Amino acid sequence: MKKNMVYFVLYIVLISELLMVIVERDDLLDQEEAIRDKMLVTIAESYKNPVLLNVPEVKSDYSIKRKNPVPKKVFMTPIGLVSDKEKENVQYTIILDPKSKNVPPAWPKDGIDNKTKNDKYFITKNKDGSAVFNALITRPGVYSWVAKFSVKRELPSYLPDFLQEELKKMIGDNLFAKSAPVTFTVNAKRLGGVKKKEVEFSF
Numbered sequence: 001m002k003k004n005m006v007y008f009v010l011y012i013v014l015i016s017e018l019l020m021v022i023v024e025r026d027d028l029l030d031q032e033e034a035i036r037d038k039m040l041v042t043i044a045e046s047y048k049n050p051v052l053l054n055v056p057e058v059k060s061d062y063s064i065k066r067k068n069p070v071p072k073k074v075f076m077t078p079i080g081l082v083s084d085k086e087k088e089n090v091q092y093t094i095i096l097d098p099k100s101k102n103v104p105p106a107w108p109k110d111g112i113d114n115k116t117k118n119d120k121y122f123i124t125k126n127k128d129g130s131a132v133f134n135a136l137i138t139r140p141g142v143y144s145w146v147a148k149f150s151v152k153r154e155l156p157s158y159l160p161d162f163l164q165e166e167l168k169k170m171i172g173d174n175l176f177a178k179s180a181p182v183t184f185t186v187n188a189k190r191l192g193g194v195k196k197k198e199v200e201f202s203f
Helices: 002-048 084-089 161-171
Strands: 052-054 059-064 072-079 091-096 121-125 131-135 141-152 176-178 182-190
Touching (some): 002 161, 052 141, 072 182, 091 121
Parallel strands (some): 059 182
Antiparallel strands (some): 052 072, 091 141, 121 131
16 A cells, blocks of 8 residues: 555655746746847847948048049948848939039940949949949039939848748838938039149348
8 A cells, every 4th residue: 555655645746847848948938039030029020120221421532643543432221221132232223413513524324333334333242242433533523313222122041941932021012112312512622723822022
Protein backbone atom coordinates (compact mmCIF):
# COMPACT_ATOMS: atom_id res chain seq x y z
CA MET A 1 0.00 0.00 0.00
CA LYS A 2 2.76 2.42 0.97
CA LYS A 3 4.63 1.53 -2.21
CA ASN A 4 1.60 2.32 -4.32
CA MET A 5 1.19 5.62 -2.49
CA VAL A 6 4.81 6.54 -3.25
CA TYR A 7 4.26 5.79 -6.94
CA PHE A 8 1.07 7.82 -6.92
CA VAL A 9 2.84 10.81 -5.34
CA LEU A 10 5.70 10.53 -7.84
CA TYR A 11 3.13 10.38 -10.65
CA ILE A 12 1.43 13.55 -9.38
CA VAL A 13 4.80 15.32 -9.12
CA LEU A 14 5.73 14.25 -12.64
CA ILE A 15 2.42 15.42 -14.06
CA SER A 16 2.77 18.75 -12.24
CA GLU A 17 6.28 19.32 -13.63
CA LEU A 18 5.10 18.39 -17.11
CA LEU A 19 2.25 20.87 -16.87
CA MET A 20 4.66 23.57 -15.71
CA VAL A 21 6.92 22.85 -18.68
CA ILE A 22 3.95 23.06 -21.07
CA VAL A 23 2.77 26.35 -19.52
CA GLU A 24 6.28 27.84 -19.69
CA ARG A 25 6.61 26.71 -23.30
CA ASP A 26 3.28 28.28 -24.21
CA ASP A 27 4.33 31.51 -22.47
CA LEU A 28 7.59 31.56 -24.44
CA LEU A 29 5.73 30.91 -27.69
CA ASP A 30 3.31 33.74 -26.88
CA GLN A 31 6.25 36.05 -26.16
CA GLU A 32 7.96 35.05 -29.41
CA GLU A 33 4.77 35.70 -31.39
CA ALA A 34 4.29 39.07 -29.69
CA ILE A 35 7.89 40.07 -30.49
CA ARG A 36 7.53 38.85 -34.07
CA ASP A 37 4.26 40.73 -34.57
CA LYS A 38 5.74 43.92 -33.12
CA MET A 39 8.77 43.58 -35.41
CA LEU A 40 6.55 43.13 -38.48
CA VAL A 41 4.38 46.11 -37.50
CA THR A 42 7.50 48.28 -37.10
CA ILE A 43 8.87 47.19 -40.48
CA ALA A 44 5.47 47.69 -42.16
CA GLU A 45 5.18 51.21 -40.75
CA SER A 46 8.62 52.09 -42.15
CA TYR A 47 7.37 51.06 -45.61
CA LYS A 48 4.19 53.09 -45.26
CA ASN A 49 6.10 56.26 -44.39
CA PRO A 50 6.76 58.54 -47.40
CA VAL A 51 10.21 58.51 -48.97
CA LEU A 52 11.95 61.88 -49.11
CA LEU A 53 14.75 63.42 -51.14
CA ASN A 54 17.27 65.52 -49.24
CA VAL A 55 19.26 68.14 -51.17
CA PRO A 56 21.50 69.92 -48.64
CA GLU A 57 22.26 72.85 -50.96
CA VAL A 58 19.02 74.11 -52.48
CA LYS A 59 20.81 77.36 -53.34
CA SER A 60 24.48 77.43 -54.30
CA ASP A 61 27.05 79.24 -56.45
CA TYR A 62 29.22 77.95 -59.26
CA SER A 63 32.36 79.50 -60.72
CA ILE A 64 32.74 79.05 -64.48
CA LYS A 65 36.32 78.29 -65.46
CA ARG A 66 37.61 78.56 -69.01
CA LYS A 67 40.61 76.30 -68.35
CA ASN A 68 40.19 72.86 -66.82
CA PRO A 69 36.49 73.33 -65.93
CA VAL A 70 35.06 71.20 -63.13
CA PRO A 71 31.33 70.33 -63.06
CA LYS A 72 29.09 71.81 -60.40
CA LYS A 73 28.11 69.01 -58.01
CA VAL A 74 24.78 68.88 -56.21
CA PHE A 75 24.47 66.07 -53.66
CA MET A 76 21.22 64.18 -53.15
CA THR A 77 20.29 61.64 -50.48
CA PRO A 78 17.17 59.43 -50.34
CA ILE A 79 15.46 59.16 -46.94
CA GLY A 80 13.13 56.32 -45.96
CA LEU A 81 14.63 53.44 -47.93
CA VAL A 82 14.74 50.23 -45.89
CA SER A 83 16.73 47.55 -47.72
CA ASP A 84 20.08 47.59 -49.51
CA LYS A 85 18.34 46.37 -52.66
CA GLU A 86 16.17 49.48 -52.70
CA LYS A 87 19.22 51.70 -52.39
CA GLU A 88 20.78 49.92 -55.37
CA ASN A 89 17.62 50.25 -57.50
CA VAL A 90 16.64 53.86 -56.72
CA GLN A 91 16.07 55.88 -59.91
CA TYR A 92 16.67 59.63 -60.08
CA THR A 93 15.22 62.12 -62.56
CA ILE A 94 16.09 65.80 -62.93
CA ILE A 95 14.24 68.28 -65.14
CA LEU A 96 14.62 72.01 -65.66
CA ASP A 97 12.32 74.01 -63.41
CA PRO A 98 9.65 75.67 -65.60
CA LYS A 99 10.21 78.80 -63.52
CA SER A 100 13.96 78.81 -64.14
CA LYS A 101 15.25 82.23 -65.17
CA ASN A 102 17.63 80.68 -67.69
CA VAL A 103 18.08 77.51 -69.72
CA PRO A 104 21.50 75.86 -69.36
CA PRO A 105 23.39 75.49 -72.66
CA ALA A 106 22.77 72.07 -74.29
CA TRP A 107 20.36 70.98 -71.55
CA PRO A 108 18.31 67.94 -72.71
CA LYS A 109 14.68 68.89 -73.32
CA ASP A 110 13.29 65.87 -71.42
CA GLY A 111 15.75 66.15 -68.55
CA ILE A 112 18.10 63.43 -67.35
CA ASP A 113 18.04 60.26 -65.25
CA ASN A 114 20.46 57.61 -64.00
CA LYS A 115 20.97 56.18 -67.48
CA THR A 116 21.54 59.47 -69.31
CA LYS A 117 24.85 59.61 -71.17
CA ASN A 118 25.80 63.26 -71.42
CA ASP A 119 29.18 64.98 -71.19
CA LYS A 120 27.78 68.15 -69.62
CA TYR A 121 24.92 66.92 -67.40
CA PHE A 122 24.77 63.52 -65.72
CA ILE A 123 23.97 61.72 -62.45
CA THR A 124 26.39 59.48 -60.57
CA LYS A 125 24.84 57.13 -58.02
CA ASN A 126 26.51 55.50 -55.02
CA LYS A 127 25.88 52.07 -53.50
CA ASP A 128 24.14 53.61 -50.50
CA GLY A 129 21.52 55.14 -52.80
CA SER A 130 22.85 58.69 -52.64
CA ALA A 131 23.65 60.50 -55.88
CA VAL A 132 25.44 63.51 -57.33
CA PHE A 133 24.10 65.77 -60.07
CA ASN A 134 26.99 66.98 -62.25
CA ALA A 135 26.48 70.11 -64.34
CA LEU A 136 29.19 71.61 -66.50
CA ILE A 137 27.68 75.08 -66.94
CA THR A 138 29.37 77.30 -69.52
CA ARG A 139 27.22 80.41 -69.41
CA PRO A 140 26.59 82.74 -66.44
CA GLY A 141 23.08 82.83 -65.06
CA VAL A 142 20.71 81.57 -62.39
CA TYR A 143 19.45 78.06 -63.16
CA SER A 144 16.81 76.01 -61.35
CA TRP A 145 16.20 72.27 -61.55
CA VAL A 146 13.65 69.88 -60.05
CA ALA A 147 14.88 66.52 -58.74
CA LYS A 148 13.02 63.45 -57.49
CA PHE A 149 13.48 59.70 -57.24
CA SER A 150 11.37 56.57 -57.54
CA VAL A 151 11.95 53.07 -56.21
CA LYS A 152 10.31 49.68 -56.08
CA ARG A 153 10.09 48.68 -52.44
CA GLU A 154 11.94 45.46 -51.60
CA LEU A 155 11.17 43.31 -48.58
CA PRO A 156 14.08 42.49 -46.25
CA SER A 157 15.86 39.36 -47.49
CA TYR A 158 16.66 38.23 -43.94
CA LEU A 159 12.98 37.44 -43.28
CA PRO A 160 11.79 33.89 -44.04
CA ASP A 161 9.18 33.46 -46.78
CA PHE A 162 6.18 33.09 -44.45
CA LEU A 163 7.06 36.32 -42.64
CA GLN A 164 7.54 38.13 -45.96
CA GLU A 165 4.03 37.03 -46.95
CA GLU A 166 2.63 38.42 -43.71
CA LEU A 167 4.55 41.65 -44.25
CA LYS A 168 3.12 41.97 -47.79
CA LYS A 169 -0.41 41.73 -46.39
CA MET A 170 0.36 44.45 -43.84
CA ILE A 171 1.96 46.79 -46.39
CA GLY A 172 -0.55 46.26 -49.20
CA ASP A 173 -0.05 45.90 -52.93
CA ASN A 174 1.55 49.29 -53.52
CA LEU A 175 5.28 48.60 -53.40
CA PHE A 176 6.25 51.47 -55.70
CA ALA A 177 7.25 54.76 -54.06
CA LYS A 178 8.06 58.25 -55.34
CA SER A 179 9.63 61.14 -53.49
CA ALA A 180 8.20 64.62 -53.55
CA PRO A 181 10.07 66.87 -56.02
CA VAL A 182 12.79 69.16 -54.67
CA THR A 183 13.80 72.38 -56.44
CA PHE A 184 17.39 73.60 -56.26
CA THR A 185 19.07 76.64 -57.79
CA VAL A 186 22.62 77.28 -59.00
CA ASN A 187 23.97 80.79 -59.56
CA ALA A 188 26.73 80.45 -62.17
CA LYS A 189 29.30 83.23 -62.35
CA ARG A 190 32.31 83.63 -64.60
CA LEU A 191 35.73 83.95 -62.98
CA GLY A 192 38.18 86.62 -64.09
CA GLY A 193 37.52 90.05 -65.49
CA VAL A 194 39.14 93.35 -64.70
CA LYS A 195 39.41 94.13 -61.05
CA LYS A 196 39.35 97.76 -60.04
CA LYS A 197 42.20 98.79 -57.86
CA GLU A 198 41.68 101.12 -54.99
CA VAL A 199 43.32 104.54 -55.38
CA GLU A 200 45.32 105.75 -52.45
CA PHE A 201 46.00 109.44 -51.83
CA SER A 202 48.95 110.56 -49.78
CA PHE A 203 49.53 114.07 -48.49
